[in-house]
Amino acid sequence: MEKKIKNTVEDGHGFRSVCYRLWKENKVAVFCALLIVIFALAAICAPLLTPYGYDEIVTDTYRLSQPSLAHPLGTDEVGRDVFTRLLYGARISLMVGIVPTIISMIVGALLGIIAGFVGGKADAVIMRLADIMLAFPSMLLAMVIMYTLGDGIINIFLALALVNWASVARIVRAETLKLKETEYVEAARSIGVSKWKIMMRHILPNCIPSLIVLFTLNIPSAILSESALGFLGLGIEKPMASWGLMVNTGRQYLYTNPWLSLAPSAAIMLVVLAFNFLGDGLRDVLDPHLKNQ
Amino acid sequence: MDKKILLDVQNLKVEYALKGKKKVSAVSDVSLNVYENEILALVGESGCGKSTLGKAMIRLVPPVSGQLYFKGVRIDDLDTKAFMPYRRQMQMIFQDPYACLDPRMSVRDIVAEPLDTYKICESKEATTQRVTELLEAVGLKEDHLYRYAHQFSGGQRQRVGIARAIALNPAFIVCDEPVSALDVSVQNQILNLMKEIKEQYGLTYLFISHDLSVVRFIADRVCVMFLGKLCEIGDTELIYNDPQHPYTKFLLDAIPKADPTQRRASRLLLPGELPSPVDPPAGCRFHTRCPYATAECKNTEPKMKQVKGRMVACHMFD
Numbered sequence: 001m002e003k004k005i006k007n008t009v010e011d012g013h014g015f016r017s018v019c020y021r022l023w024k025e026n027k028v029a030v031f032c033a034l035l036i037v038i039f040a041l042a043a044i045c046a047p048l049l050t051p052y053g054y055d056e057i058v059t060d061t062y063r064l065s066q067p068s069l070a071h072p073l074g075t076d077e078v079g080r081d082v083f084t085r086l087l088y089g090a091r092i093s094l095m096v097g098i099v100p101t102i103i104s105m106i107v108g109a110l111l112g113i114i115a116g117f118v119g120g121k122a123d124a125v126i127m128r129l130a131d132i133m134l135a136f137p138s139m140l141l142a143m144v145i146m147y148t149l150g151d152g153i154i155n156i157f158l159a160l161a162l163v164n165w166a167s168v169a170r171i172v173r174a175e176t177l178k179l180k181e182t183e184y185v186e187a188a189r190s191i192g193v194s195k196w197k198i199m200m201r202h203i204l205p206n207c208i209p210s211l212i213v214l215f216t217l218n219i220p221s222a223i224l225s226e227s228a229l230g231f232l233g234l235g236i237e238k239p240m241a242s243w244g245l246m247v248n249t250g251r252q253y254l255y256t257n258p259w260l261s262l263a264p265s266a267a268i269m270l271v272v273l274a275f276n277f278l279g280d281g282l283r284d285v286l287d288p289h290l291k292n293q
Numbered sequence: 294m295d296k297k298i299l300l301d302v303q304n305l306k307v308e309y310a311l312k313g314k315k316k317v318s319a320v321s322d323v324s325l326n327v328y329e330n331e332i333l334a335l336v337g338e339s340g341c342g343k344s345t346l347g348k349a350m351i352r353l354v355p356p357v358s359g360q361l362y363f364k365g366v367r368i369d370d371l372d373t374k375a376f377m378p379y380r381r382q383m384q385m386i387f388q389d390p391y392a393c394l395d396p397r398m399s400v401r402d403i404v405a406e407p408l409d410t411y412k413i414c415e416s417k418e419a420t421t422q423r424v425t426e427l428l429e430a431v432g433l434k435e436d437h438l439y440r441y442a443h444q445f446s447g448g449q450r451q452r453v454g455i456a457r458a459i460a461l462n463p464a465f466i467v468c469d470e471p472v473s474a475l476d477v478s479v480q481n482q483i484l485n486l487m488k489e490i491k492e493q494y495g496l497t498y499l500f501i502s503h504d505l506s507v508v509r510f511i512a513d514r515v516c517v518m519f520l521g522k523l524c525e526i527g528d529t530e531l532i533y534n535d536p537q538h539p540y541t542k543f544l545l546d547a548i549p550k551a552d553p554t555q556r557r558a559s560r561l562l563l564p565g566e567l568p569s570p571v572d573p574p575a576g577c578r579f580h581t582r583c584p585y586a587t588a589e590c591k592n593t594e595p596k597m598k599q600v601k602g603r604m605v606a607c608h609m610f611d
Contacts, residue, residue, distance in 0.1 A: 183393035187457070190353055191407045192380040201406075205397040 021285045029281025032274035039271055043090035052081045054088035055239040064257050073263050076246075077253065085241035086263055092153065092242040093271070096226040097219040100160035105215055107161070108168025109207065113199050115169065116176025126169065133166035142225055146234040156235055160222050168214060175207050209286035216279030220272035227268055243268050296328040298365075299465055299497050300350060305359035307342070307349045317570045319345040321521040322359075324597075327465070332491065332498045334512035334529070336505060336544070340567065342521040343501045344388075347467040350499065351383040352376065363465075381411055384458040388470040390450035394442035400453055401438040404428065407460040427456040430493070432486060448479035455486065459494055467499045472507060484511055505548050509533055517541045520570055520578045527603020537605045539583050577608065585609060 023030050042049060052058050058071070063079040065071060073082035115126040133141075145159035179185060179202070188198050223243075229235040230244025238245075243264040250260030307320040319342040327333050327350075335343045348354040350361065352369065361369040368379050384407075387393035394403055404424045414420040425435050431452040442450055451471060458466050471487070472480040488511065491498060502508050508515060509529060516526040517540065525538040536542045543563045565582045568574050574581050580590035587608065595606045 183387045183389055184395040186353065187385065187387060187393050187454075188395075188406065190351065190380075190383075190385040191410055191457075191461075192377055193406065193410050197410075201398075202395050206395070208397075 018282075018285055022281055025285060026281035029278050032277040032281070035270065035274045036278065039090055039267075039274075040094055042087055043094055046084070046087040046091065050081065050084040050087060052084045054080070054085050054241050056080060056084075064253060064260075066257075067259065073259050074257060076260055077249065082246075082260060082263060085246060086243075086267060089241040089243045089246055089264060090267065092236055092240060093223050093226060093244075093268070095153070096156055096160065096242075097223040097271070097275075100157045100164065101215060101218045101222050103157065103161035104164035104218070105168055105211060108165040109172045109204065109211060111165070112169035112172025113176050113203055113207070116173040117180055117195065117199050117203060123173075127173070130166035130169050133163070134170075138163045139225065139228060142229060143232065143234060146229060151235060151237045153236055156226060156229065159229075160225055163225070164218060164222065168211075168218075171210065171214060172207055175210055176203050179203050179206050209283075212286060213279050213283040216275050216282060220275045223268065223272060223275075296331070298326045299329045299363070300327040301360075301362040301365075302326070302350060303360045303362070305346070305349055305361070306357045307345050307354055308357045311571065315571055318521055318573065319570065320349060320356075321573075323521075323523055325516060325523065325526060327497060327499060328514075329464075329497055330491075330495060331513045332500055332511055334500045334502060334508040334515045335518060336502060336508055336515060337518035338503065338544075338567065340570070341518050342570075343503075343518055344469050346518070347469055347499055347501045348385075351385060351465070351467055352380075353385070377411075381407070381461040382464045384461065384463040384466050386451075386454050386458050386466060386468040386471045389474050390447045390454060391442075391474070393454050394450055396442055399439045399441055400424075400428070400433075400445075403442070403453060404456045404460055407457060411461060413461070423460075424456075427460055428453075430459070430490065431456045446479075447475050448483060451475065451479075451483050452486065455483075455490065459490060459496070462494065463496070465497045465499070467501070469501045470503070471500075473502065473504060480507065487511070505545065517544065520568060520573055522578050523597070523604075523606060524579070525603060525605045526597075531601070531603055535601065537600050537603070537610070538607050539585055539609070540579050577606075 019030075022033075046054075057079040058075060058081050063075060063077055065075045067074045071081050071083065073086065076082055076085070111126050111130075115123040142159045142163050145162060146155060149155040149158065176199075185198060185202055188202055193201070226235060226242065227244030227247065230242045230246075231248040233245075233248065235245065236242050246264040247261045247268075250257070250262075250264070253260050303324050305320055305323045306318065308316045308318045310316055323346060325333075335347060337343050345354055349356050352361070356369065359369070360367060363379055363382070366379075368376060371379070398406075401421060401424050404427055405420050408414055408420050408423060414423055421438070425438065428434065428437060433449065433452055433456070437445075437449075442453070445453070454471075468487070472483050475483060484507065487498070490496065500508065500512055512529045514527065515529050515532050517524045517532070517538065519540050525532060525536070525541045532541060533545060536545050547563075563582055564584075568578065568581055574591075576592045577583070577586070577590040577595050580586040583590065589608050589611075593608075595608050595611075597604045597606045598610060600610045
């Protein structure tokens with residue numbers, strides 16, 4: 001009577017099987033993942049793809065030059081190659097998207113699990129802290145932090161991580177409260193597994209699908225925050241390039257040299273959309289309730 | 294009586310707090326003995342506190358008052374650390390085979406968890422070896438080791454749950470409706486497996502169930518519960534053939550009969566609804582539904598007394 005069991009790529013948690021199902025169910029998400037990889041590679045290999053430096057003034061006779069073979073996106077108001085700055089800007093924007101998101105995920109997940117599982121005073125303290133963070137408009141908070149700490153990439157990381165951990169903690173806490181009541185957690189308690197081990201071995205792994213989705217959805221918001229900060233003149237130190245900064249400086253020449261703003265805007269839009277679509281696709285694939293259908 | 298007492302439960306009381314100052318008393322003032330090597334069944338309708346009592350007996354739910362003695366040692370007041378050696382002697386098999394196994398762990402890791410927690414095996418290989426033995430003991434194969442729970446059928450999952458429960462060589466296992474979520478054909482397999490394993494490992498079961506025919510098949514003694522209180526406790530055949538407590542009579546009469554000519558002929562039907570455990574009736578808790586209730590039943594709680602070879606709590610036998 002026992003059913004025969006198959007162990008295939010269609011049915012598992014491994015990297016390969018997730019990729020397989022993603023390809024089968026949502027091709028757009030796979031293309032988005034490829035696009036992200038291409039952007040990342042372009043950012044890493046920037047010195048190989050362009051002969052100029054990001055702060056190198058390539059022409060001083062005619063600064064705002066139109067696109068040409070030598071300068072595919074023209075040059076900006078100081079005479080730097082826009083395509084080169086776009087590539088170097090990808091480094092900043094992708095890093096600012098990923099690093100603070102990872103920091104806020106780790107901090108938020110740990111605090112959320114502790115709040116949800118331990119409950120009582122720990123829960124009250126952590127969640128009131130999170131409420132305080134969430135009560136501030138996040139953009140304003142990031143701006144205040146940047147004003148106080150000054151420009152610099154490390155400070156952007158800190159500001160964005162500080163703004164984002166609270167929402168992660170809230171979501172993970174809710175998930176933990178749900179998982180805490182499951183029979184397999186009760187089974188672990190009946191065995192005598194310690195609280196810490198239950199949190200690390202049972203609760204955290206079962207939060208991972210939500211965390212991955214949250215991760216891909218938080219990255220675009222971090223990139224947008226950095227762009228907004230850059231647009232306001234806060235953020236990285238000049239003459240480093242970041243997409244937000246480029247949109248801002250190009251704004252003045254929108255009628256004569258629109259690509260100065262439009263090229264970085266398009267890059268932001270593409271990366272943000274790619275991460276969002278990838279996140280949606282991953283959510284469908286990793287959700288255990290949808291998986292068995 | 295030459296039977297040795299394994300777990301002695303005295304005046305156990307469990308309450309759940311509701312919003313405000315209200316409380317639900319899920320288990321109130323229950324005393325019972327579990328003897329070594331027996332299968333004691335706990336029956337009663339949904340919401341009467343069977344599962345809570347079972348969990349409280351192995352300290353998964355904290356009691357409000359009462360004592361627990363395991364092999365003569367008081368265990369209800371031990372702290373977590375001092376309780377650990379007793380914890381490993383009391384395990385649990387759960388109701389829902391779909392929810393009791395962590396979906397992100399392989400079968401090997403699930404069954405190895407108790408072994409790792411008490412550091413029983415010296416190396417990873419030894420643990421895997423032991424897990425394989427346990428899986429074979431419950432009728433699974435070695436190549437199931439690295440599968441995940443969702444790749445199994447309900448019966449196979451329940452086998453994994455049993456393997457996990459016996460991994461520590463416990464003395465006492467609380468089985469919380471272990472077969473009620475399974476197909477009838479699979480129920481039989483699992484019940485036979487549980488019986489076999491009980492003989493092989495010298496186990497004692499507390500078998501919580503609402504399925505009376507399953508209980509008759511497996512249990513040595515039966516304990517009938519109504520709204521957090523025990524009604525009747527005694528040997529299975531004695532109770533099934535000649536129930537004394539009115540509630541037991543109604544309960545046994547509700548078993549569907551396979552013979553159509555016998556249907557409805559003598560069916561007793563219980564009037565009314567189950568009283569709310571938030572506000573249980575005074576006196577005997579069953580008196581609001583009992584056709585034999587007298588004035589005494591409304592005022593004083595009946596005590597357990599010996600009637601025809603079993604214990605019954607009813608004023609009819611005063």
